[in-house]
Amino acid sequence: MNQNEALVKSAIHDAVIRAVTEISADVKGLLKDALARETNETAQSMLRSMVDNLSIAKEGDKAVCQSPGYPTTWLSFGDGNLPECAREAVSEAVAEATKKGYLRPSMVDPLTRENSGNNTGKGVPNIEYEYHPGQKYVDFIISFKGCGAELGNAMQIMTTAKLGKNLSGLKRFILETAVNAGGKPCPPYGIGIGIGGQMDIAAKLSRKAISTRRWDDVNPDPELAALEAELKDAINGLGLGAAGTGGDTVCLALKMERAHTHTAIAPVAINFHCWVARRAGIRIYDDGRVEKLL
Known part of the structure; x- marks a missing residue:
């Protein structure tokens, strides 16, 4: 060697x-921020257990x-x-x-x-x-x-018509996916969304978006940055909360990436990432x- x-x-x-x-420092910070803001007692207990678990794992050199x-x-x-x-x-x-x-x-x-x-x-x-x-x-x-979070993932090959005016169809698909996922992705979670290419490209973009970017960053693409903020707020407004038990924060971060695609299609991949x-x-x-x- x-x-x-x-x-x-x-x-x-x-x-x-x-x-x-x-877990990476950016996500740990968002988790602590969510605990500080949380008004639901059950969600507070869940979030506190998550934060405590991080300390126990680090001190004991455990997974x-x-x-x-x-x-x-x-x-x-x-x-x-x-x-x-x-x-x-x-x-x-x-x-x-x-x-x-x-x-x-x-x-x-x-x-x-x-x-x-x-x-x-x-x-x-x-x-x-x-x-x-x-x-x-x-x-x-x-x-x-x-991989528990994978159970909430979704994929759809949309069209211009399905994307909808002002992207209403895209937003509906993302929100419905969050509702259907419920507590399965171990919330509070991050969501990666890939748009464009073909099915394989959209899926790869969704995984890369939530796995390689800092969860507290701002997308350099202003259009995507605005969409990320809007959708994150909308998902948190669903009231699903930590562990799906109800509360103020179910989504810590939402990250989007896009690639050019064929005029006939608009593939969209939604990829959940648990808080870990x-x-x-x-x-x-x-x-x-x-x-x-x-």
Whole structure:
């Protein structure tokens, strides 16, 4: 193993352990803000338990949730600096975290349901690669997204007519999806929404939006920023609350991304992310420096 490979593997191992024993600081802040604002006593109790759980997990060096989530990594790289060991490094780190008890073995064959035993397997962990010319560093964002939240997800291939005047059809679809999901996605949650491309692109955008962006950021696209704020307020106005028991905050963040699509369609993917935002980001510079991102 050369020095660069050792550096990459060590950094990814540390990021994986951090990702599963903590939630990112931005989400932790939003969770505490929600607790401070909450007026419903039951929701207050739920939120307080969530915040307390984070402290217990960190102090005991334990997983923040019993479910391991589904591991996906976003890797962005520049000219000639893509680590050849990237996939191996992520797979080894996930398997090692499972062996040490940080992750429950939960990855199974989709048909036979046979468990791989170490949270790796065909297509797992998933890695999404992005090339950026001239970039002098490599970014890894490692996300373990809970799969209970997946049960609330929805997809629709809309048309111009279905989008509706002033996007009324799009907004209705998103709100109806939140109502139908109820407490299944372990609220308070984040929602990622991908619009455009074809079905596969919209789905990828929805996952990337809620897994790689800070939950407290503002979308640089002003049209999407306005939509995000409007829809987040509308969903919180439903009164579903923490754990679906009623309350002021069910949605901590709503993030949208879009891509151009064919004139005949407007694919929309809605992706729920439970409050356990297990993710860690690192930046490895070409000179060997390592920086924490998320």
